[in-house]
Amino acid sequence: EHVVANAHLFVTTLTAREIARLPVDCRPRAILSRTDLAHWAERLAGQESRDQPLPARELAAVHEFFRRSVLRVSQICREGLHR
Secondary structure: OHHHHHHHHHHHHOOHHHHHHOOHHHOOOOOOOHHHHHHHHHHHHHHHOOOOOOOHHHHHHHHHHHHHHHHHHHHHHHHHHOO
């Protein structure tokens, strides 16, 4: 699936510095399925809502990528049902 492949590519383009600035439990690994996309979108959203100092810009950017990826997968699935 195209969205999953793009997400996998996105994760591989993050630099070691960018990844190190994310909280340990919010460092995405290989993205192999739609389930992985949903997992990381949820994990990152939960971390963003906590009351603690975070590298806000990096976290928000990674979360936004996964959030949009999940939305796109949902849109593709809906379009497939209406054909």
